[in-house]
Amino acid sequence: MLKKDLRDTPLYREAEELYLQFRQPGTGQISDAADIHVAPDGEHAVFAGAIMDRLEGGPATRICRVHVPSGSTQVLTFGPNEDRLPKYSPDGRTVAFLSDRKKTGDFQLFLLDPHSGRSRSTPRVEGWVEYLQWSPDGRRVLLGVAGHGADVSGGQGAIASQKESDTALSWMPTLDSGDEEFRWRRLWIYDIQSNETRMVSNLEVNVWEAVWLGNSSIAAIVSPGPSEGLWYTARLCRISIETGATAEIYAPRDQIGWPAASPSGHQLAVVEAICSDRLILAGDLLLADSRSWTFRPVDTHGVDVTYAEWRSEELLLLAGHRGFETVVGVYNRTTAAFTETWSSVELSSSPRYMAVSGFNSQGDCLLVAEGFAKAPEIGAIRESNYATVRSFDIGYSQCAKAIKAIERVQWSAPDGLEIQGWLLLPRKGGPYPLIMNIHGGPVSHWRPMWLGRRLAPVLMLIERGYAIFLPNPRGSSGRGQAFARRVLGDMGGADTYDYLSGIDHLVEVGIADPRRLGVTGGSYGGFITSWLVTQDDRFAAAVSVAPVTNHVTEHLVSNIPHFVSLFLNDSYRNPSGKYFQRSPIMHAHKVRTPILNVCGALDRCTPPEEAIQFHNALRESSAPSVLVTYPQEGHGVRKLPAAIDYTARMVAWFEEYMPPDAG
Secondary structure, eight states, rough: OSSSSTSSHHHHHHHHHHHHHHHTTTTOOEEEEEEEETTSSSEEEEEEEEEOOOSSBSSSSEEEEEETTTEEEEEEEOOOSSSSEEEEEEEEEOEEEEEEESSTOOOOOEEEEEEOOEEEEEOOOOSSEEEEEOTTTTEEEEEEETHHHHHHOGGGGBBBBBOOOSOOTTEEEEEEEEHHHHHHHEEEEEEETTTTEEEESOOOOOEEEEEEEETTTEEEEESSSGGGGGGGGGEEEEEETTTOEEEEEEOOSSEEEEEETTTTSSEEEEEEEOSSTTTBOBBBEEETTTOOOOOOEEOTTEEEEEEEEEESSSSEEEEEEEEEEEEEEEEEEETTTEEEEEEEESSSSSHHHHHHEEETTOEEEEEEEETTEEEEEEEEETTEEEEEEEEEEHHHHHHTTTEEEEEEEEEEEESSSSEEEEEEEESSOSSEEEEEEEEEESSOOOOOOOOOTTTTHHHHHTTTTTEEEEEEEETTTSSHHHGGGTTOOOOOTTHHHHHHHHHHHHHHHHEEEEEEEEEEEETTHHHHHHHHHHHHOOOSEEOOOOOOOOOHHHHHHHSSHHHHHHHTTSSOOTSSSSSHOGGGGGGGGGGOEEEEEEETTTTTSSOTTHHHHHHHHHHHOOOOOOEETTTOSHHHHHSHHHHHHHHEEEEEEEHHHTTTTOO
């Protein structure tokens, strides 16, 4: 659909109606939830509830409280702007949360009385607060603070945060040295009694994540500079809150995240994994004690760990993924045993990987659960049983009725490796026009998820009779680190045939119509979409979102150059290497598939120039190509009404080139 303004078209109005149905703007109803945290008494929990006033921007988030036994819910804060990441103090009397109510984008610490609903601000820090954690004694709050202008991660949109107002004249040039003060991430501490804040981290380190080690020191994931690319080689350090002195305690082979310390600070857990995006990490659990800081792996029965929380000095609550399963369990440090308490192939949690919040010493917990056909809900796991506490289905179940079946599929790649994926089938009969949707990463995975958050086009396509194929090729999470490492240094190699063999399998068993095959994906999925149409002519249509199409420019222009060298295991200085061989633009002359190229003008992770280059290369070869650039979007199309427009354009593209009712 080539029109610039689609708002007067039936497809746009249909997409808009879809969002209206499952978001219900203007009604004050909660349509999504995140950041759940249980009170010490286990009777209540707080969370960030999403409430839309109108179909513009994103949903406003408000601090909400749920009474666990009854499911009754209260909205405690009312903005304006965003309130998020609530956490109870150890005594349960206060909730700390972040808000930018005073200035958009300037998230600061606020304290809330959950009973009266009264909140108050704390002294402003220099920058915006990304995360917080109470000290074990409840006397201080640790704050992870990013400078105004620092990049957010790819999973958060990969845009530069808003800089402080600049008084420079309009003609003055911008300067970029890569280590400007506004790019750094620091640690601050707020003291409850004195009502004061102070910076505690050393000016020489950039802090990505941090947790309390008891009440007197901090464990932090740090790098020597603020560049997003330096996260890939970050180290684990101990930081003194009195002097800021920093001492390295672990140098990982791959990437690390999710540090969690026991109440005393004597035990520290961290997850290590091969990883493609900061804050999207699933892998091996490592434990160490403060006497030696010798980290040892924990056997989690094949679960890629995505969440860790100490419930006592002995018991560690864990959550993660294993194949098709979402798993919760506990690790007992004394017996060195991991015990699974719950698993599901129908439910997972939002938004990226599995996360929970414990409420007793047995490992029972709450989570925000969701599935392909289930809207977000607060659920409780008690004694291995799951029960709904509070559903936020305000219209989604009606939309999801378009899905006739949700199936798990497995097939063998050409080298014999077993690959898994999900299949969402429409109510019409097959063989179906099939659209393969490729996840980002490459280290990520498809799992049961609410399609209303980022996958509204999928719902519209299923309603029209398209089957949706969600493959998890080599490199995907949930299959262990050996499986994830199979994509390392070979991106665009063997993973190519994981996708093609999956389609071959679905054609062979009569599910997919070989004349009507489409492909789409974002980020790494955008790269593979662009790559596949240069390698195989079976696709009738393609939609590539936030792609990488030239690994040389991705290395030199994006904010994550280390990602490219890591996953290609090569250098752009090698003219005969994978930087050139695996770049879609080098093969654009082979393309016959009509392709819609979608990008965000503010994307720092896969800059818009990546989509622009491929589009121009395709046009030179007379291949059907359209370039769509959203001026206010970053990595992916997230805000409304741009997301409505994107939904309509994707559906129109597939309908034009592979109609669902073709004879």
